[in-house]
Amino acid sequence: MTLSQQGQVLIHAPFGRDAELIQRVLAHAQIGSEICATLPELEAALDRADAAILGDEALQAKPVVETLAARLSQQPPWSDIPLLMMTSGGTETGSSRQRLQLIAPLGNVMLLERPLRIPTLVSAVKGALRARQHQYQIRDLLVQRERDVHAIELSNEELRRLNAELQQFAYSASHDLREPLRVISLYCEVIKKQFGGQLGPAGDQFIKYMVESVRRMEQLLTDLLNYTRSTAVGEDPAALVDANIPLQRALTNLGPDIEQSGITIATDAMPQVRVHEFHLEQLFQNLIGNAIKYRSPKNPTADIRVKQEGDFWLFSIADNGIGIDPQYADIIFGLFKRLHQKEEYSGTGIGLAICKRIVERYGGRIWVDSDLGKGAIFYFTLPH
Amino acid sequence: MQLPTIWLIEDNPADIFLIEQALGVHGVAADLVVRRDGQSAFELIGELETQQQVCPRLIILDLNLPKRSGQEIFQRFRVSGQFNDVPVVIVSSSDAPSDQRWAVHIGVTRFFRKPSSLEEFMKIGELVNHLLLNNGQQERDG
Numbered sequence: 001m002t003l004s005q006q007g008q009v010l011i012h013a014p015f016g017r018d019a020e021l022i023q024r025v026l027a028h029a030q031i032g033s034e035i036c037a038t039l040p041e042l043e044a045a046l047d048r049a050d051a052a053i054l055g056d057e058a059l060q061a062k063p064v065v066e067t068l069a070a071r072l073s074q075q076p077p078w079s080d081i082p083l084l085m086m087t088s089g090g091t092e093t094g095s096s097r098q099r100l101q102l103i104a105p106l107g108n109v110m111l112l113e114r115p116l117r118i119p120t121l122v123s124a125v126k127g128a129l130r131a132r133q134h135q136y137q138i139r140d141l142l143v144q145r146e147r148d149v150h151a152i153e154l155s156n157e158e159l160r161r162l163n164a165e166l167q168q169f170a171y172s173a174s175h176d177l178r179e180p181l182r183v184i185s186l187y188c189e190v191i192k193k194q195f196g197g198q199l200g201p202a203g204d205q206f207i208k209y210m211v212e213s214v215r216r217m218e219q220l221l222t223d224l225l226n227y228t229r230s231t232a233v234g235e236d237p238a239a240l241v242d243a244n245i246p247l248q249r250a251l252t253n254l255g256p257d258i259e260q261s262g263i264t265i266a267t268d269a270m271p272q273v274r275v276h277e278f279h280l281e282q283l284f285q286n287l288i289g290n291a292i293k294y295r296s297p298k299n300p301t302a303d304i305r306v307k308q309e310g311d312f313w314l315f316s317i318a319d320n321g322i323g324i325d326p327q328y329a330d331i332i333f334g335l336f337k338r339l340h341q342k343e344e345y346s347g348t349g350i351g352l353a354i355c356k357r358i359v360e361r362y363g364g365r366i367w368v369d370s371d372l373g374k375g376a377i378f379y380f381t382l383p384h
Numbered sequence: 385m386q387l388p389t390i391w392l393i394e395d396n397p398a399d400i401f402l403i404e405q406a407l408g409v410h411g412v413a414a415d416l417v418v419r420r421d422g423q424s425a426f427e428l429i430g431e432l433e434t435q436q437q438v439c440p441r442l443i444i445l446d447l448n449l450p451k452r453s454g455q456e457i458f459q460r461f462r463v464s465g466q467f468n469d470v471p472v473v474i475v476s477s478s479d480a481p482s483d484q485r486w487a488v489h490i491g492v493t494r495f496f497r498k499p500s501s502l503e504e505f506m507k508i509g510e511l512v513n514h515l516l517l518n519n520g521q522q523e524r525d526g
Contacts, residue, residue: 171480179477182500183398189502190402218500 007051007132009033009125012042013086014058022054022121029122031129039064046071052082052128059085060102069105078138082128083109086116170228174221181221185214216342223350227335230282230358236274243270246277247304250284257292263300270306271313273382279358284317286351287378291319293345294376312364312381320375329368355380388441388516390414393425393457394475395449399498402505403444403475410509412516414441422452429460440470442515444508447476447483458490471515475508 009026011033013019019035026033033054036042042053058064072081083106103109112124188211196204247270251258258265265288273280284304291302296319303318324332324339331337333356336349352366359366359380370376390412394400400418407414417440419425431437443461447454454474461467471493476483479497487495493515499505 175478175480182477182498183396185500186402186502186505187398193502 010045010053011035012055025118050081051132054084056086079135080108086112088114174225178221181214181217220348223348227350227354230354237276240272240274241277243273243280246280247284250281261292263292263295265302267304268306275362283355286355287317294321296320312383314381316377316379318377323372323374323376324370325372387413387415389438390416391440391443392416392418394446395420406506406509409506410513412513421450425457443472445474
């Protein structure tokens with residue numbers, strides 16, 4: 001059904017010249033109308049256009065009430081066609097209350113008792129048209145909303161697909177890029193074995209540079225793959241995760257470094273959080289790894305603490321290491337950001353960027369409180 | 385005494401050279417038949433089926449090959465029925481879980497992940513030696 005914004009007032013006053021008179025009065029007030037002398041005509045007009053129905057007692061007849069009620073019950077939820085019914089005043093055909101009961105199935109009805117003055121009729125019709133206009137506006141908003149929802153669903157679907165594609169791409173890229181490096185690495189060793197010492201005084205050093213660069217590239221690829229994994233949108237874990245498990249795994253992974261550095265590590269009992277184990281492991285491993293890497297030369301320590309703060313768990317990893325100049329406290333969380341030459345401290349500059357992405361993915365924050373030579377405390381929050 | 389035959393299906397000459405070295409280091413004496421893409425590996429199987437080749441005692445198979453994949457070739461071994469007692473060592477740089485699962489599921493003898501250190505790489509010679517001896521033992525026992 002095509003609905004006209006203006007709509008027509010459908011006049012159903014089958015007896016005498018009432019209909020023509022009303023049409024003329026409405027036309028004078030710039031209101032368009034259509035006369036429907038019979039019920040089939042009224043029904044046909046309802047299919048084409050509708051704004052309001054204006055009728056006389058004929059609307060009270062049982063077949064008319066039944067037919068119209070059936071039609072009007074099929075209106076969409078936003079639509080409620082106003083019906084204006086002119087009735088004879090006085091008591092000869094019963095009270096207005098009885099009439100209202102008769103025509104109640106028609107819904108949105110207004111009674112206009114005769115004798116009817118023209119301004120009353122015009123203002124009642126105008127009021128009904130305004131109400132109908134608002135219904136159309138609601139319809140338009142609903143249509144627009146439906147379109148928007150559909151568009152959002154489409155773009156969500158597209159995002160999911162792109163994300164899956166990106167994951168696949170990152171995996172293939174990090175694997176396929178690593179493959180030639182593997183061969184370079186192996187043949188650096190073959191050259192060193194077969195020709196070591198025969199390449200002049202600098203030759204061995206050159207091979208060493210090559211081997212170091214290959215190792216670094218391999219580390220970069222591993223870290224980049226972890227970075228893309230940490231930023232993937234994926235589902236949140238359904239169950240709570242015991243944070244002690246990924247913490248212990250991170251400590252196991254760091255085992256050789258912990259032993260070699262002689263660092264003393266103290267940990268609180270960890271809470272249950274709704275965060276992927278893989279993400280927690282990454283967080284702990286990167287932050288504790290940094291505490292080890294930038295440790296104090298004497299009696300290095302790392303304290304891993306957690307406490308409740310409002311709706312969040314506040315984790316902290318405090319060390320007594322070399323510390324960070326406060327002016328760099330923000331940039332260290334950027335991708336590929338490093339404060340040291342690689343001869344001083346190795347690293348790819350991806351670790352803290354991974355931590356930031358993971359924490360923010362869960363709506364938490366990460367920051368550092370530090371000063372040069374005074375150790376560093378890294379804080380991060382995760383929701384309960 | 386005739387030397388045992390080993391098929392090596394591998395496209396990367398850098399890896400072929402290292403595998404030859406590894407076999408040499410571990411004293412594996414064998415005739416090495418090398419094919420460098422999936423299609424010529426298929427042809428090699430055809431030659432065996434028409435008695436133009438002797439049956440290998442062991443097969444070293446790369447997964448990522450031009451024209452036909454290592455997976456397809458392995459499937460072809462199965463269909464042929466002539467390779468039921470031949471150990472197959474898959475060599476691959478892939479650490480994709482799907483490849484590992486496939487290898488376990490299909491029942492390959494060993495999955496050797498190509499390493500990036502020379503010392504580790506040489507261990508494939510040790511593995512091949514072990515499989516050749518074991519398999520020979522089984523044949524005598526059986």
